[in-house]
Amino acid sequence: MTQQTKVIHQDGDIIDVPLNKLKKSPRNARRTPHADADIEALAASIAVKGVLQAPVVEPETDADGAPTGAYLVTIGEGRRLALRLLGQRKRIKKTEPVRCVVDLSNDPHEISLDENVTRAGMHPADQFEAFARLAEERGLSAEEIGARFGVSAQVVRQRLRLGAVNPDLMALYRAGELNLDQMMAFAVSEDHARQAQVLEQLGAHRPPYLIRRAMTEAKVSATDRRAIFVGAEAYGEAGGAILRDLFTEDGGGWLEDPALLDRLAAEKLAMIAEDVRQKEGWKWAEAHVDYPRALGLARVYPHRVERPEDEAARTAALSEEYDALVSEWDAVEELPPEIESRFAEINAALEAFSDGTAFDPDEIARGGVFVILGQDGVARIERGLIRPEDVPVLEPEPESEDAGGSAIVEDGAPVEGDGTDEADEDAGPPLSERLVLDLTAHRTLALRDALGGQPHRRPVGGGSQLGAVRLLPALRPRLLSGDQGCHRLSRRARAGHRRHPRRAQHRRTP
Numbered sequence: 001m002t003q004q005t006k007v008i009h010q011d012g013d014i015i016d017v018p019l020n021k022l023k024k025s026p027r028n029a030r031r032t033p034h035a036d037a038d039i040e041a042l043a044a045s046i047a048v049k050g051v052l053q054a055p056v057v058e059p060e061t062d063a064d065g066a067p068t069g070a071y072l073v074t075i076g077e078g079r080r081l082a083l084r085l086l087g088q089r090k091r092i093k094k095t096e097p098v099r100c101v102v103d104l105s106n107d108p109h110e111i112s113l114d115e116n117v118t119r120a121g122m123h124p125a126d127q128f129e130a131f132a133r134l135a136e137e138r139g140l141s142a143e144e145i146g147a148r149f150g151v152s153a154q155v156v157r158q159r160l161r162l163g164a165v166n167p168d169l170m171a172l173y174r175a176g177e178l179n180l181d182q183m184m185a186f187a188v189s190e191d192h193a194r195q196a197q198v199l200e201q202l203g204a205h206r207p208p209y210l211i212r213r214a215m216t217e218a219k220v221s222a223t224d225r226r227a228i229f230v231g232a233e234a235y236g237e238a239g240g241a242i243l244r245d246l247f248t249e250d251g252g253g254w255l256e257d258p259a260l261l262d263r264l265a266a267e268k269l270a271m272i273a274e275d276v277r278q279k280e281g282w283k284w285a286e287a288h289v290d291y292p293r294a295l296g297l298a299r300v301y302p303h304r305v306e307r308p309e310d311e312a313a314r315t316a317a318l319s320e321e322y323d324a325l326v327s328e329w330d331a332v333e334e335l336p337p338e339i340e341s342r343f344a345e346i347n348a349a350l351e352a353f354s355d356g357t358a359f360d361p362d363e364i365a366r367g368g369v370f371v372i373l374g375q376d377g378v379a380r381i382e383r384g385l386i387r388p389e390d391v392p393v394l395e396p397e398p399e400s401e402d403a404g405g406s407a408i409v410e411d412g413a414p415v416e417g418d419g420t421d422e423a424d425e426d427a428g429p430p431l432s433e434r435l436v437l438d439l440t441a442h443r444t445l446a447l448r449d450a451l452g453g454q455p456h457r458r459p460v461g462g463g464s465q466l467g468a469v470r471l472l473p474a475l476r477p478r479l480l481s482g483d484q485g486c487h488r489l490s491r492r493a494r495a496g497h498r499r500h501p502r503r504a505q506h507r508r509t510p
Contacts, residue, residue: 012101014054019096024077025058028112046079124162142156157246158247189243229268242254243256284369288372289372359383363384
């Protein structure tokens with residue numbers, strides 16, 4: 001029978017303990033479990049660099065005080081869990097020896113608390129710069145650094161970008177004059193000169209959104225219609241750079257070369273315009289980012305054309321089939337592949353038949369096309385534009401001589417009237433005698449006021465009543481310009497009738 005050798009430990013001994021002999025200490029002050037992400041990061045670090053700080057342990061004893069052969073981890077529970085995770089993944093053996101420090105003199109609960117309370121975390125600025133040094137001095141990629149520290153490559157890229165900001169900004173961050181959100185806004189671009197310029201420009205008021213806007217104001221957003229039209233891939237193939245914001249949802253970033261983007265957009269629009277001109281036979285075609293104004297262009301529109309009977313029948317049949325499919329499958333979220341394919345075939349066939357309208361050939365021969373970049377980043381084709389020199393000249397119609405109308409003499413020279421006959425003015429249903437008298441008084445007084453303000457006008461006939469009446473149509477727009485004018489004339493007519501009843505009666509039109 002083999003007798004187990006009793007191991008005597010001294011305080012401060014450094015021993016190697018098999019991983020499966022390490023246990024969590026019931027006197028550990030930390031009660032909240034470690035986060036899974038923290039254990040993953042620690043396991044990644046241990047896998048590359050090993051355990052850098054030895055756990056502190058005490059021998060486990062049974063109820064009689066005899067050692068059990070296991071050890072309770074007083075300090076370093078996270079390291080024990082990370083090692084167990086590596087063992088479960090077959091990265092290390094379950095009996096992997098772990099170097100530990102034996103502590104027999106201190107209270108296990110107190111030193112566990114001390115370990116978690118008195119330590120100070122690294123300032124983020126130091127962390128950012130340390131990550132940047134790893135990339136610069138050792139040539140490690142973001143993926144490699146992430147694997148060594150158990151973080152994602154995106155997190156590493158963010159830290160590298162922050163570690164590469166202007167040193168003046170980093171000094172302000174260390175001093176507490178800039179916060180992390182502001183630093184991330186400055187770090188949207190790696191241009192140190194621009195960062196310093198924006199810092200000086202904004203002064204003390206530096207909200208992150210304003211910093212980010214100022215840092216990217218000379219660039220073009222990826223949501224711009226030109227960027228959507230050209231496409232990020234084509235822009236990149238042409239040598240354009242795209243700035244990405246590593247800290248927020250940037251909608252695709254910013255295109256850093258506006259001149260290149262404008263050139264690519266103009267070239268693509270011009271290609272579409274030339275293709276339309278050649279295929280449809282227009283006289284000219286122009287490409288514009290925005291719709292040109294003040295060109296004096298006329299516009300013609302397509303006319304509806306009669307479809308051949310067979311084409312009309314085919315179109316009707318396709319439309320009926322499409323409507324029937326929609327009614328049958330409207331409630332289904334995911335269509336079967338064959339139904340989806342049939343919808344696509346019907347749509348393609350209907351588009352091939354066009355909308356049943358067309359331009360006249362002579363209009364196409366005289367007209368042109370604008371290809372415009374729409375606000376949604378899609379090219380819009382405007383057809384049927386006619387330049388002034390291409391507008392057909394219409395022959396003037398012969399003027400008919402005006403046989404009627406009365407002449408008005410102004411400063412001794414005849415002035416043509418509007419040719420309106422008094423009989424036309426009076427056409428309509430018969431009026432009551434009282435209304436005729438009242439309207440006549442209004443017209444007479446209005447004519448007198450109008451002539452009084454224009455002494456150079458004299459009606460034909462030496463001021464006779466007939467000439468005055470013939471002058472009235474020319475003055476009607478002025479006399480009947482509104483309800484208020486009518487009311488004023490009515491009041492003045494009634495007042496004049498009361499003052500000169502006979503004169504008013506004498507001026508009545510029979």
